[in-house]
Amino acid sequence: xxxTPLLSADxxxxxxxxxxxxxxxxxxxxxxxxxxxxxxxxAGKSTLIKILSGVYDVTxxxxxxxxxxxxxxxPADAAAMGIATVYQDLALVDTRDVAANxxxxxxxxxxxxxxxxxxYREAERILAGLTIQLPSVRVPVxxxxxxxxxxxxxxxxxxxxxxxxIMDEPTAALGVQESERVLRLVGDLRDAGKAVILISHNLQQxxxxxxxxxxxxxxxxxxxxxxADSTVDEIVKLIVYGDPSASTEGISDALASS
Amino acid sequence: MAGSSVLGVLRPARAPGSERAGRRHLTDRILDLGIxxxxxVLIGYFAQASPYFLTQRNLLNIGAAVxxxxxxxxxxxxxxxxxxxDLTVGANIALTSxxxxxxxxxxxxxxxxxxxxxxxxxxGIGLLNSLxxxxxxxxxxxxxxxxxxVLRGVALISTGGQTKPLTNLALPDFLQLRPLGVPTTxxxxxxxxxxxxxxxxxxxxxxxIYGVGGNASAALRAGVRTKWxxxxxxxxxxxxxxxxxxxxAGTSSSGGPNYANGAEFDVLTAVLLGGIGxxxxxxxxxxxxxxxxxxxxxxxxxxxxxxxxYYQQLARGAVFVLAVxxxxxxERRRAR
Numbered sequence: 363x364x365x366t367p368l369l370s371a372d373x374x375x376x377x378x379x380x381x382x383x384x385x386x387x388x389x390x391x392x393x394x395x396x397x398x399x400x401x402x403x404x405a406g407k408s409t410l411i412k413i414l415s416g417v418y419d420v421t422x423x424x425x426x427x428x429x430x431x432x433x434x435x436x437p438a439d440a441a442a443m444g445i446a447t448v449y450q451d452l453a454l455v456d457t458r459d460v461a462a463n464x465x466x467x468x469x470x471x472x473x474x475x476x477x478x479x480x481x482y483r484e485a486e487r488i489l490a491g492l493t494i495q496l497p498s499v500r501v502p503v504x505x506x507x508x509x510x511x512x513x514x515x516x517x518x519x520x521x522x523x524x525x526x527x528i529m530d531e532p533t534a535a536l537g538v539q540e541s542e543r544v545l546r547l548v549g550d551l552r553d554a555g556k557a558v559i560l561i562s563h564n565l566q567q568x569x570x571x572x573x574x575x576x577x578x579x580x581x582x583x584x585x586x587x588x589x590a591d592s593t594v595d596e597i598v599k600l601i602v603y604g605d606p607s608a609s610t611e612g613i614s615d616a617l618a619s620s
Numbered sequence: 621m622a623g624s625s626v627l628g629v630l631r632p633a634r635a636p637g638s639e640r641a642g643r644r645h646l647t648d649r650i651l652d653l654g655i656x657x658x659x660x661v662l663i664g665y666f667a668q669a670s671p672y673f674l675t676q677r678n679l680l681n682i683g684a685a686v687x688x689x690x691x692x693x694x695x696x697x698x699x700x701x702x703x704x705x706d707l708t709v710g711a712n713i714a715l716t717s718x719x720x721x722x723x724x725x726x727x728x729x730x731x732x733x734x735x736x737x738x739x740x741x742x743x744g745i746g747l748l749n750s751l752x753x754x755x756x757x758x759x760x761x762x763x764x765x766x767x768x769x770v771l772r773g774v775a776l777i778s779t780g781g782q783t784k785p786l787t788n789l790a791l792p793d794f795l796q797l798r799p800l801g802v803p804t805t806x807x808x809x810x811x812x813x814x815x816x817x818x819x820x821x822x823x824x825x826x827x828x829i830y831g832v833g834g835n836a837s838a839a840l841r842a843g844v845r846t847k848w849x850x851x852x853x854x855x856x857x858x859x860x861x862x863x864x865x866x867x868x869a870g871t872s873s874s875g876g877p878n879y880a881n882g883a884e885f886d887v888l889t890a891v892l893l894g895g896i897g898x899x900x901x902x903x904x905x906x907x908x909x910x911x912x913x914x915x916x917x918x919x920x921x922x923x924x925x926x927x928x929x930y931y932q933q934l935a936r937g938a939v940f941v942l943a944v945x946x947x948x949x950x951e952r953r954r955a956r
């Protein structure tokens with residue numbers, strides 16, 4: 363990869379009072395690549411996502427977007443820099459219809475008034491481009507199935523025109539078929555030139571989709587590997603021990619197949 | 621506070637891949653229309669039971685009688701859609717009516733200035749509620765319940781517990797006007813509902829109120845400034861409460877620290893009758909207006925038929941129970 367990275371973290375750290383959640387996290391992310399972030403519970407994945415999406419500020423280090431140093435005070439700041447987050451809970455408003463959810467927080471408007479016609483027209487256009495069918499953009503989200511809800515959450519990214527997409531465990535609540543469909547959508551985002559950060563527990567799924575894998579261990583980066591240059595075994599060692607040279611006889615097979 | 625609805629009503633997660641995805645049941649649609657059907661049925665019944673009921677004069681009386689409850693209900697609807705509750709409205713009426721009366725009678729202020737002061741009191745109450753709910757992070761039921769007690773205490777202290785008569789009749793006379801034959805109070809009611817309807821249905825702020833009430837953390841992550849929105853909601857309910865207090869001061873020609881005791885109850889009945897969910901994020905304000913009218917029609921009709929006031933009390937209680945039951949059914953169907 364050449365050129366200025368879309369997103370670049372330079373030794374960022376996060377403290378909650380005296381509790382250290384992240385230290386020394388550095389990585390680059392380029393357009394058109396999928397970076398998977400793996401790690402056990404408590405490795406710091408959630409903290410990292412929340413920093414990148416503007417929920418938390420950083421305590422140490424620097425964050426750059428397109429080479430420009432940024433300080434996010436709130437999620438809107440991150441969104442303004444072109445960073446979109448698809449949360450594990452999908453962050454949908456169940457009582458509102460599909461179109462209102464797609465455009466929540468960035469409704470087309472004329473002065474204080476929403477431009478309803480444009481919102482519904484654009485919503486239909488965007489959803490027509492997805493593989494998952496929705497009955498109508500006027501259906502409240504609480505009536506949709508799990509896969510349809512996921513499609514709405516991912517379509518929100520396309521609405522916002524973000525070029526950096528953070529996906530938090532997108533397949534955690536889905537069955538095998540729906541997971542496959544969502545992972546294909548991750549590939550589509552990459553082909554569209556988006557930079558995708560894919561947070562996951564599931565090494566198998568990540569292995570099909572990611573260009574690079576970043577493993578976190580106890581709040582630090584244990585290693586970043588190009589998938590083509592690494593092995594499942596090495597990644598498992600990084601996840602469990604934070605060290606690729608550790609001996610993992612028996613464990614890696616068990617984990618890799620889980 | 622963020623992420624949970626006002627009463628902590630949980631929405632169970634739906635099973636993924638549910639069969640009825642994307643379809644609404646006939647029952648849901650009928651429940652949606654219930655309040656309008658109830659209104660029409662009540663009007664039909666009283667119209668044939670009393671020759672006076674459908675007279676223009678009586679209908680306008682109903683409108684004037686529900687004006688204060690209606691204005692408060694509009695505010696409560698917005699609060700509930702945003703996932704909050706404002707229980708200061710009764711005390712707000714008492715305090716505002718006292719402030720207006722004292723400003724005119726004791727300070728010798730002009731009526732328009734006193735009315736502005738009353739509205740400013742409403743803004744202040746809204747800001748205090750916001751401070752407790754948004755700033756400190758206290759559940760709005762508890763915060764506004766406590767604030768209501770404080771406000772009524774202030775009203776009692778400032779008049780020594782006495783009702784303050786308005787001898788300057790500028791405000792009462794203004795409210796007696798009937799532009800185009802319709803009482804001023806009814807105009808105020810209609811304008812308040814029209815403005816709230818426009819804001820909730822057609823503005824970004826309105827859409828964000830639904831968003832924040834339906835899923836506060838989602839709205840926050842979508843870039844909605846939820847704290848400002850909550851503050852705006854409480855200021856709105858505060859100002860609408862103050863408008864109710866000013867109307868009360870005018871129609872009763874006095875300010876009373878004991879006025880509107882328990883007004884929250886009538887207001888909630890109307891709002892729940894309109895099917896505004898306690899879980900937040902849903903409901904339409906035109907249905908609240910229908911709920912307000914159902915109560916007004918019921919009170920008026922029962923009085924016209926000379927029904928014993930004890931039985932009227934029973935009827936009101938029954939309507940409240942009905943409202944809660946219908947609301948619960950609707951809520952459960954939505955959560956399924």
